[in-house]
Amino acid sequence: MQTDSNTFAKGWAPPLEGNDATAAVEWLLKFAARHRASDIHLQMESEACRVQLRLDGFLTQIGTLPAEPAKLILGRVKYLAKLKTYVESLPQDGRIAGGEVGLASDVRVSTYPAVTGEKLVMRLFYEGDQLAFDQLGFPTEVQDIIEEQLAIRSGMILLTGPAGSGKTTTIYALLQRLLDKDACHIITVEDPVERVLPGIMQTEIDLERGLTFAKALKHLLRQDPEVLVIGEIRDEETAAMALRASMTGHLVIATLHAGSCRGVVERLNALTEDPNLVASQIRLILNQRLVRRVCSNCSSEGCQECLGSGLKGRVPYLEMLQLSKLDHESMEAKRLAKLDPSFSFEQSRKYLLSQMLTKETEINRHTA
Numbered sequence: 001m002q003t004d005s006n007t008f009a010k011g012w013a014p015p016l017e018g019n020d021a022t023a024a025v026e027w028l029l030k031f032a033a034r035h036r037a038s039d040i041h042l043q044m045e046s047e048a049c050r051v052q053l054r055l056d057g058f059l060t061q062i063g064t065l066p067a068e069p070a071k072l073i074l075g076r077v078k079y080l081a082k083l084k085t086y087v088e089s090l091p092q093d094g095r096i097a098g099g100e101v102g103l104a105s106d107v108r109v110s111t112y113p114a115v116t117g118e119k120l121v122m123r124l125f126y127e128g129d130q131l132a133f134d135q136l137g138f139p140t141e142v143q144d145i146i147e148e149q150l151a152i153r154s155g156m157i158l159l160t161g162p163a164g165s166g167k168t169t170t171i172y173a174l175l176q177r178l179l180d181k182d183a184c185h186i187i188t189v190e191d192p193v194e195r196v197l198p199g200i201m202q203t204e205i206d207l208e209r210g211l212t213f214a215k216a217l218k219h220l221l222r223q224d225p226e227v228l229v230i231g232e233i234r235d236e237e238t239a240a241m242a243l244r245a246s247m248t249g250h251l252v253i254a255t256l257h258a259g260s261c262r263g264v265v266e267r268l269n270a271l272t273e274d275p276n277l278v279a280s281q282i283r284l285i286l287n288q289r290l291v292r293r294v295c296s297n298c299s300s301e302g303c304q305e306c307l308g309s310g311l312k313g314r315v316p317y318l319e320m321l322q323l324s325k326l327d328h329e330s331m332e333a334k335r336l337a338k339l340d341p342s343f344s345f346e347q348s349r350k351y352l353l354s355q356m357l358t359k360e361t362e363i364n365r366h367t368a
Contacts, residue, residue, distance in 0.1 A: 104127040
């Protein structure tokens with residue numbers, strides 16, 4: 001059988017002859033890995049299966065698969081991920097060992113029933129993709145302030161930004177920097193652990209067993225950590241535990257969903273009854289996005305490496321708030337409107353454009 005000829009990517013020709021699902025799955029994963037896709041989307045429809053890759057944050061249609069071989073491919077993926085192959089009416093989550101499909105890292109698998117048929121998403125991870133602190137692409141002045149704050153073993157460093165904005169990559173880079181400069185006991189609580197970091201005690205919450213962020217933190221504080229990483233502060237109990245940890249001589253690094261640096265303060269205030277405590281513990285807030293980087297191979301002209309887009313890879317677009325004494329006083333008095341970023345999105349825009357790292361249209365997508 002042949003695939004749809006109306007495709008967006010050159011080289012799209014998965015082996016479907018003989019309905020060999022094993023070969024087709026491996027080909028699909030390696031094709032995605034060659035283009036450094038973060039996710040593969042397979043959406044069953046009435047007569048075909050739509051195939052999309054998430055490339056540098058953008059969902060890009062690659063082609064379609066005929067319905068019958070597509071069902072065999074979905075079944076093979078579910079089998080490898082140790083899911084129930086006969087179940088299509090309930091969501092399932094699993095993981096494929098990289099070695100089983102010729103990849104260096106595991107593949108996370110999620111299925112979900114949709115009205116047109118089953119939807120399957122595979123998340124890919126890449127060995128060596130973890131960036132060092134000085135490879136994150138932060139301006140020098142931002143790097144210097146973060147370095148100063150990492151040296152203080154108390155208080156809170158908070159990160160915010162939408163899903164897929166690089167928060168986990170940034171946190172892992174900060175932790176590696178801590179280890180490189182001064183060996184210390186670092187414990188993380190994540191959902192899930194995306195990459196294993198040697199020298200760090202990483203733990204994963206498990207809601208089915210009742211292991212929430214708050215419950216994990218309660219016990220992990222007895223494990224003598226110097227630095228505590230919280231995947232996300234979601235509720236009042238987790239916020240209280242995080243604040244308690246920062247008060248008792250621990251550096252707490254965490255994420256919290258908000259739209260701005262000021263929004264982080266507002267959100268944390270909403271999760272606690274003591275705004276003075278929040279004011280006393282927050283030291284630094286980073287609010288980041290990722291914008292696509294100008295392709296280094298063709299300088300934005302468009303080539304096979306970037307699939308003709310002129311953009312390949314991503315670079316952070318951010319604002320930062322380093323809390324001063326006056327900021328703390330404003331927070332205690334609930335005058336949050338006075339909290340202005342130490343490094344603004346406008347400064348970030350000027351930096352990225354002056355270094356020709358991205359295009360203005362890319363930045364505008366995050367400011368509209």
